[in-house]
Structure formats: structure tokens, C-alpha cells
Amino acid sequence: MTLKASLFSGLKDKKVPCKVRGCNGTWLWEGMDQMRWMRDGKTDAPLRMCPSCYAKYNDLEDVEIPCANDSCESSWVWTRAARLSALQRGRTEPPRDRLCSACREQARGGPSMEVPCRVRSCGGTWTWSAEERMAADGGTGDAPPPSRMCEDCYQKFKDLKDVGQPCRIEQCEGTWKWTRGAQLEAGAKGFTDPPKRMCDDCAEVLRGLEDKETPCRVKGCDKAFLWTRPMQVEAMRFGDGQPPTRMCSECFSAFNKLSDKKLRCRVPGCSGTMSWPRIAQLEAARRGQKDLPRRLCRECSEEIDALEEKHVPCKHQGCEETWAWAPEAQLSSRRKGRKEGPPRRMCEKCKTFVDSLDTLEIPCQGCGTSITWTREHQLNVRLGVWVKPTLCAECRRSGHGIEDTASAEPETAASPQIGD
Numbered sequence: 001m002t003l004k005a006s007l008f009s010g011l012k013d014k015k016v017p018c019k020v021r022g023c024n025g026t027w028l029w030e031g032m033d034q035m036r037w038m039r040d041g042k043t044d045a046p047l048r049m050c051p052s053c054y055a056k057y058n059d060l061e062d063v064e065i066p067c068a069n070d071s072c073e074s075s076w077v078w079t080r081a082a083r084l085s086a087l088q089r090g091r092t093e094p095p096r097d098r099l100c101s102a103c104r105e106q107a108r109g110g111p112s113m114e115v116p117c118r119v120r121s122c123g124g125t126w127t128w129s130a131e132e133r134m135a136a137d138g139g140t141g142d143a144p145p146p147s148r149m150c151e152d153c154y155q156k157f158k159d160l161k162d163v164g165q166p167c168r169i170e171q172c173e174g175t176w177k178w179t180r181g182a183q184l185e186a187g188a189k190g191f192t193d194p195p196k197r198m199c200d201d202c203a204e205v206l207r208g209l210e211d212k213e214t215p216c217r218v219k220g221c222d223k224a225f226l227w228t229r230p231m232q233v234e235a236m237r238f239g240d241g242q243p244p245t246r247m248c249s250e251c252f253s254a255f256n257k258l259s260d261k262k263l264r265c266r267v268p269g270c271s272g273t274m275s276w277p278r279i280a281q282l283e284a285a286r287r288g289q290k291d292l293p294r295r296l297c298r299e300c301s302e303e304i305d306a307l308e309e310k311h312v313p314c315k316h317q318g319c320e321e322t323w324a325w326a327p328e329a330q331l332s333s334r335r336k337g338r339k340e341g342p343p344r345r346m347c348e349k350c351k352t353f354v355d356s357l358d359t360l361e362i363p364c365q366g367c368g369t370s371i372t373w374t375r376e377h378q379l380n381v382r383l384g385v386w387v388k389p390t391l392c393a394e395c396r397r398s399g400h401g402i403e404d405t406a407s408a409e410p411e412t413a414a415s416p417q418i419g420d
């Protein structure tokens with residue numbers, strides 16, 4: 001005995017955690033006390049309260065709480081110790097679902113119930129114990145089960161945290177809260193990504209909006225695209241509130257099948273090209289335009305600005321008129337590498353006159369055979385350059401004629417040269 005005593009005499013005072021659940025305090029276990037305890041053959045430290053808990057404990061009293069079964073008059077005792085423990089966890093109210101001992105006894109024999117997990121897409125169940133059922137409806141079986149998760153879901157739920165997710169409106173910096181519960185639901189459905197959702201501010205704007213039909217941006221198209229509510233929110237919060245310029249779905253898919261085209265410059269002789277963008281092609285198609293557009297290449301359109309219409313004298317001797325050499329024709333001449341200047345061409349007046357004429361057959365005054373009097377010859381006669389023929393070539397050669405005007409006119413004037 002004395003040997004043992006001396007063995008324990010060296011024990012030091014020790015801090016031991018308070019026995020009250022939820023309390024982080026400690027109480028001091030003195031060496032002497034430890035020695036006595038161990039002499040009794042016990043190895044674990046005794047369960048005691050910290051001084052603070054002990055003080056509170058002394059202020060508390062056991063209270064009688066009515067049985068959770070509404071049809072039972074009896075009660076159960078909420079002990080000082082249980083109240084202290086509840087207090088330590090911040091609870092001042094007694095648990096509501098506790099039965100008196102008689103009811104508890106009765107419920108123990110009753111049926112439990114398997115209730116579907118509250119997570120909608122989870123196929124699991126949780127067990128609604130007989131005691132809890134009794135507390136809910138006094139054993140009548142009337143009360144609906146509470147909404148609760150299965151054990152599996154609860155374990156997952158514990159590890160989840162509410163997370164802020166970016167607003168689905170791209171320019172918006174706001175966030176919305178993806179709650180643990182919603183994450184669990186999503187997970188049960190097999191989704192891992194958060195849904196697309198708006199922040200509260202955007203959602204507020206969204207309220208009361210409706211999708212709107214908005215004209216297709218393609219000129220000549222009379223269809224519409226759907227200006228959706230989220231798009232409207234975007235425009236209202238981060239834009240000018242106006243609908244965007246978009247294509248209808250038909251135009252959009254047509255547009256995607258097109259590619260920009262290169263077209264030849266319309267100036268004859270120019271090898272330049274210009275781009276015909278897809279959108280312009282689409283608009284042409286919508287307007288029912290079948291021909292390719294005829295436009296100037298970039299170089300030509302820059303060069304043409306420096307050119308002016310030139311008034312060029314009519315090619316016909318004796319005509320005082322001019323014809324207009326258009327800038328584009330000048331450009332074409334340049335592109336064809338011509339350096340000699342304007343082409344020889346009739347003025348408008350001469351041309352109109354020639355066009356109004358017919359080639360005539362007139363009789364030779366010498367032999368009566370028919371002479372072909374061309375339209376241009378007729379013009380030259382009118383201009384006073386030549387004279388109207390009277391003899392055929394044969395008669396002219398044999399000197400039949402009274403006057404000879406052949407020097408000023410060709411052998412036959414069969415091929416009028418109109419224009420260039």
C-alpha cells in the first residue's frame with residue numbers, strides 16, 4: 001500500500017474537458033484526487049462539469065414538459081443536465097417532439113414508416129420512427145411525414161456549401177446563390193454544372209417582360225426573330241434598351257451556308273475584283289434580285305472620281321456636235337491600255353438620225369440598175385460632205401456621168417461605221 005501511494009504521489013494536477021456536450025471548458029483534476037480515483041481501479045477520468053457549467057447547473061431546475069402526443073395529458077422531465085447541454089448549444093426551448101415515457105413505451109411497438117427522400121430526384125427513403133410518428137399524431141396515423149432527406153443525401157448535404165454563381169446575363173457582375181439544397185437536387189438529377197440563372201437585380205427587371213417578335217435585320221426579309229426576355233434584360237440593364245439587330249432563324253441558317261464572293265469589276269477591260277459579302281448576297285436574294293451586282297473595283301472607284309465627262313467632237317466631218325465620253329468609258333479605255341485618246345464616235349444627233357434611216361435602193365440614172373445607198377452615206381449627204389449618188393459604179397467607170405463625185409465617196413458605202 002505504501003509503495004503504491006508513493007507511486008501515485010508524483011501525479012500532477014490535470015485539466016479535463018467539461019462533460020457538458022457543447023462546452024469547451026475544462027475542470028482541474030487535482031493529483032491527490034487522481035490518486036484516489038486510480039486506487040479504486042478506475043482508469044478513465046471522471047465525468048464532471050467545468051466550474052462555469054456547474055454554476056449554471058445550480059441555477060437551473062428540472063422542468064415538466066407536456067408530452068408531444070397531443071392526445072396525452074402526461075409530461076416528461078427536461079432535466080437540469082439536459083437543459084444545460086441545450087443551453088450550451090444555444091437552445092433555450094425544450095425539444096418539441098419528445099414523448100412521455102408511457103407514450104414512448106407504446107410507440108416502441110408501433111410501426112415505423114419509410115418515407116421518400118425530400119430530394120425530388122433521389123429514389124432513397126428515410127425511416128420515420130414509431131416514436132416520432134406517435135409524437136406527430138398520437139398514434140392515429142393521420143399526420144403527414146415531415147419533409148426530410150435520406151441518410152445518403154444528408155451526408156452529401158453536410159459537405160456542400162451555398163455558392164455564389166455568376167448571373168447568366170453576360171455583362172452583369174452580379175451573382176445568385178446556388179444553395180446546398182439546390183446543388184443536391186441538381187446532383188440527384190445527374191447535373192454537375194449550375195443552372196443558368198439571373199442575379200436578383202436582373203431577375204427583378206425580367207419580371208413582367210415578354211418575348212417580343214423583332215424584325216429580321218436582313219433588308220428585304222419580312223420575318224422576325226424572337227427577342228427573348230433575358231436578351232431584353234441585357235439591353236435594358238447594359239445597353240440602350242433597344243432590340244439588337246439580328247437575323248431571323250431562316251436568314252441565319254442561309255447566311256451560314258453562304259460565303260463572301262469575289263466579283264469582276266464592271267469596267268470592261270479591268271481585271272480588278274470586289275468582294276460581295278454574304279450579308280449583301282442574302283439581302284439581294286431576299287429582294288428577289290437574281291443578277292450579280294455590277295460594281296467598280298476599289299481602284300476603279302478611286303480613280304473614277306478624278307475623271308470628268310469629256311465632250312468629244314462627232315466623228316463625222318461637217319457635224320459640229322459632240323458626244324459625251326463618260327468617266328467609266330474613259331476608265332475602260334485606260335484599262336484596255338489605249339493611249340490614243342477618245343474613240344471615234346458619232347454624236348447623239350447623228351446617231352439618232354442614222355437610226356431613223358433605212359438603207360435605200362435607188363436606180364442608176366445611167367443604166368437603171370439598183371444602187372445601194374447606205375444609211376451612213378445618207379448621213380454624210382445630209383451633212384453636206386458627200387452628194388447623193390446618181391450612177392452605179394459601172395456607169396461611173398465608163399464616164400457616163402455628167403458630174404463625177406466619186407473622189408469624195410467610197411466605191412460602195414455598204415458598211416456604215418456606227419460608233420466604236
Ligand SMILES: [Zn+2]
Nearest residue numbers: 018023050053
Ligand atoms: Zn462546462
Ligand SMILES: [Zn+2]
Nearest residue numbers: 067072100103
Ligand atoms: Zn404521453
Ligand SMILES: [Zn+2]
Nearest residue numbers: 117122150153
Ligand atoms: Zn436522398
Ligand SMILES: [Zn+2]
Nearest residue numbers: 167172199202
Ligand atoms: Zn445580373
Ligand SMILES: [Zn+2]
Nearest residue numbers: 216221248251
Ligand atoms: Zn430574315
Ligand SMILES: [Zn+2]
Nearest residue numbers: 265270297300
Ligand atoms: Zn476595275
Ligand SMILES: [Zn+2]
Nearest residue numbers: 314319347350
Ligand atoms: Zn454628229
Ligand SMILES: [Zn+2]
Nearest residue numbers: 364367392395
Ligand atoms: Zn449604172
